[in-house]
Amino acid sequence: MHALTCPICNALSGFVNQRCPECGTTVGVHLPSRSLLVASEEGVDVDGRRWVRCSNWDTTGCNWLTLAEVDDSSIGLRGRCFPGSLVRRHPDADDTIALEKLTSTSRDMRMLIYQLVDLGLPVEPFWRTDGGLAFDLLSSQTTGQQVLIGHANGVITIDLAESLDAYRERLRVDLGEPYRTMLGHFRHEVGHYYEHILVETGDGATEYLDKCREIFGDERASYADAIDRHYKYGAPRDWRKSYISEYATMHPWEDFAECFAHYLHITGTIDTARESGLMLESDQVRFTMNRDIVPLESYADEPIERLLYDWKWLSMMFNRVNAAMGRRPLYPFEIPQPVVRKLGFVHRVIRESAKRSTAVDPLVDTPAPA
Numbered sequence: 001m002h003a004l005t006c007p008i009c010n011a012l013s014g015f016v017n018q019r020c021p022e023c024g025t026t027v028g029v030h031l032p033s034r035s036l037l038v039a040s041e042e043g044v045d046v047d048g049r050r051w052v053r054c055s056n057w058d059t060t061g062c063n064w065l066t067l068a069e070v071d072d073s074s075i076g077l078r079g080r081c082f083p084g085s086l087v088r089r090h091p092d093a094d095d096t097i098a099l100e101k102l103t104s105t106s107r108d109m110r111m112l113i114y115q116l117v118d119l120g121l122p123v124e125p126f127w128r129t130d131g132g133l134a135f136d137l138l139s140s141q142t143t144g145q146q147v148l149i150g151h152a153n154g155v156i157t158i159d160l161a162e163s164l165d166a167y168r169e170r171l172r173v174d175l176g177e178p179y180r181t182m183l184g185h186f187r188h189e190v191g192h193y194y195e196h197i198l199v200e201t202g203d204g205a206t207e208y209l210d211k212c213r214e215i216f217g218d219e220r221a222s223y224a225d226a227i228d229r230h231y232k233y234g235a236p237r238d239w240r241k242s243y244i245s246e247y248a249t250m251h252p253w254e255d256f257a258e259c260f261a262h263y264l265h266i267t268g269t270i271d272t273a274r275e276s277g278l279m280l281e282s283d284q285v286r287f288t289m290n291r292d293i294v295p296l297e298s299y300a301d302e303p304i305e306r307l308l309y310d311w312k313w314l315s316m317m318f319n320r321v322n323a324a325m326g327r328r329p330l331y332p333f334e335i336p337q338p339v340v341r342k343l344g345f346v347h348r349v350i351r352e353s354a355k356r357s358t359a360v361d362p363l364v365d366t367p368a369p370a
């Protein structure tokens with residue numbers, strides 16, 4: 001994640017604060033410029049357009065800015081910031097228990113959208129395009145029904161109950177998963193969305209689909225059968241040789257979504273390390289390390305192996321740091337060779353799609369310098 005800084009004092013203000021922790025200035029995230037701006041009551045002008053606080057500023061503590069006046073292309077905002085506008089359903093206003101969970105969940109969702117836009121991926125809202133991206137943030141604790149986390153035709157459904165540590169942790173243990181977070185859910189589900197719009201349909205589809213089937217398997221295999229098999233027999237004993245997780249073994253779609261999530265985990269974390277000025281110097285360590293690890297500004301034009309090599313050393317370091325605090329590893333996964341190939345495919349689809357999407361969207365694109 002970018003180290004967002006206060007526009008007044010240049011202190012690190014971070015991604016979620018409405019006030020600079022150093023000087024107290026009210027700040028808001030301006031997505032097109034990927035920066036914080038002073039978020040006064042009356043708003044701030046950027047390139048002739050006025051940006052104001054998101055209408056969820058006081059309710060769920062959103063710290064993003066939104067266009068004050070909207071035209072036809074941004075009519076769906078209705079006072080909300082861009083990520084907020086993607087929420088199609090959320091708990092009723094009188095459901096205070098569920099609404100409480102909305103605060104942290106919305107924060108994770110904003111992190112997701114920020115990263116997708118930063119990677120150059122198209123984020124087409126459901127209110128502008130049929131089948132566009134939408135989020136249903138519901139709580140199985142208050143609806144009385146089990147909310148199934150999933151994706152269908154652009155709509156990502158999230159169970160808000162998973163924002164409760166005790167609830168989510170129990171599921172994690174029951175399911176034998178090494179890692180389970182709300183951000184992880186978002187990253188996984190959006191992987192289904194992008195496989196659908198970039199690989200199975202869309203501009204690059206014909207070229208990608210064959211390759212995708214060769215690497216991940218045929219996605220036309222029955223999904224219902226796959227679920228039955230997975231929950232009856234579990235993952236194959238030797239799954240570690242070719243998959244990133246047990247869940248990825250269930251169906252080619254899940255394998256792709258898991259790899260997509262890992263791509264976001266890895267790039268997002270390396271980015272955070274780089275923005276913190278972190279590098280690993282090989283002549284400063286007691287063990288053998290072939291070269292310095294200096295995280296790159298962008299891995300877009302690098303082979304996946306370069307990204308994963310840097311990640312191997314960085315994640316090893318993060319895991320040891322966590323162990324020093326008596327915590328589980330930050331990244332409790334191993335990446336076997338077949339998964340390198342899968343991540344390479346995800347890398348390629350993301351890079352090429354980012355290069356193809358040249359349309360300027362005033363909600364998310366930085367205006368070109370004059």
Ligand SMILES: [Zn+2]
Nearest residue numbers: 006009020023
């Ligand atoms: Zn400040």
Ligand SMILES: [Zn+2]
Nearest residue numbers: 054062081084
């Ligand atoms: Zn917002």
